[in-house]
Amino acid sequence: MLLFVWLLSRLDWLALWDGIQQLTIGILFAAECCFLGGQALNTVRWWLLLNAQAVRASPWDLFKLVMAGAFASNFLPSTVGGDLVRVAGVNQYTQREGLSLGSVIVDRLVNITTTLMMFPFVVVIFGDRILQVFQGDDVTALNSIAATGLWTRFRTRLQAGMEDAVDACRIWLHSPRELLYAMLVSTASTLIVYLGVYLLAVHLGIPIGFWDVLAISVTTYVITLLPLSINGYGLREVAVTVLYVELGATLEQASLLAILLRVLRLMETLPGALWISSFLPSLQDRRSRFAGEDLDEVDGDGGEERL
Numbered sequence: 001m002l003l004f005v006w007l008l009s010r011l012d013w014l015a016l017w018d019g020i021q022q023l024t025i026g027i028l029f030a031a032e033c034c035f036l037g038g039q040a041l042n043t044v045r046w047w048l049l050l051n052a053q054a055v056r057a058s059p060w061d062l063f064k065l066v067m068a069g070a071f072a073s074n075f076l077p078s079t080v081g082g083d084l085v086r087v088a089g090v091n092q093y094t095q096r097e098g099l100s101l102g103s104v105i106v107d108r109l110v111n112i113t114t115t116l117m118m119f120p121f122v123v124v125i126f127g128d129r130i131l132q133v134f135q136g137d138d139v140t141a142l143n144s145i146a147a148t149g150l151w152t153r154f155r156t157r158l159q160a161g162m163e164d165a166v167d168a169c170r171i172w173l174h175s176p177r178e179l180l181y182a183m184l185v186s187t188a189s190t191l192i193v194y195l196g197v198y199l200l201a202v203h204l205g206i207p208i209g210f211w212d213v214l215a216i217s218v219t220t221y222v223i224t225l226l227p228l229s230i231n232g233y234g235l236r237e238v239a240v241t242v243l244y245v246e247l248g249a250t251l252e253q254a255s256l257l258a259i260l261l262r263v264l265r266l267m268e269t270l271p272g273a274l275w276i277s278s279f280l281p282s283l284q285d286r287r288s289r290f291a292g293e294d295l296d297e298v299d300g301d302g303g304e305e306r307l
Contacts, residue, residue: 034195
């Protein structure tokens with residue numbers, strides 16, 4: 001986050017105000033509708049995956065869970081993750097914690113897979129420049145990522161997580177048709193969100209095409225998978241700013257776009273605040289049960305030592 005604050009300190013605030021005046025309520029509303037449409041399609045994707053395992057949860061209930069999870073990721077402490085809210089909430093329909101966890105993991109993997117399938121656009125748009133984009137004077141601090149060993153740690157965690165995911169998700173391998181449908185819906189969800197970003201970028205005067213927006217969005221998504229900040233705060237904004245400047249935006253235009261994207265995505269999840277309270281009891285019960293199991297294990301170990 002400090003990196004983005006540093007970038008903001010270098011802005012021409014008069015030019016930034018001129019950029020704000022180019023926006024209209026209609027454009028902001030259209031972009032927000034695109035982002036909400038992406039969440040609706042994410043719900044459809046999850047519903048397809050659950051339906052493949054004969055879990056009969058209504059799309060509306062799942063939409064409330066998706067929004068509650070998104071709200072938790074953006075506004076609540078990191079100990080209450082959005083995915084944990086979704087797992088606890090959907091468990092009332094599955095009655096199986098393994099299936100609940102597996103559905104959320106598969107849903108996440110489908111989203112990651114469909115996004116990474118668009119990576120060729122990054123190569124076409126940026127080519128070899130993508131390896132040099134973050135070496136300018138304005139973002140020297142980002143060059144420390146490789147030196148700190150964070151990438152190695154991330155790769156190790158990712159490998160362990162993938163092994164757990166495969167174990168949890170094998171039951172979906174017997175439903176290839178539903179997986180294909182989920183990937184198609186996920187692609188549509190991703191594209192409609194990128195359309196919202198494109199509308200904002202164009203009306204800020206950034207000389208850019210839709211496929212440029214797609215390439216930048218995929219790149220920033222990959223960057224924010226690195227465990228360097230909570231929910232990508234700061235890191236995503238710096239990446240967006242640097243990449244749009246690379247493709248012809250001014251520092252003020254790119255920074256304003258990064259701020260708008262963060263604010264609108266936060267506002268998009270606000271409805272989740274209305275529903276998260278109904279899922280928190282399930283989450284608290286689940287955490288209490290796990291804590292009780294841990295205490296039982298400790299007591300058991302202690303008993304053996306006393307004997």
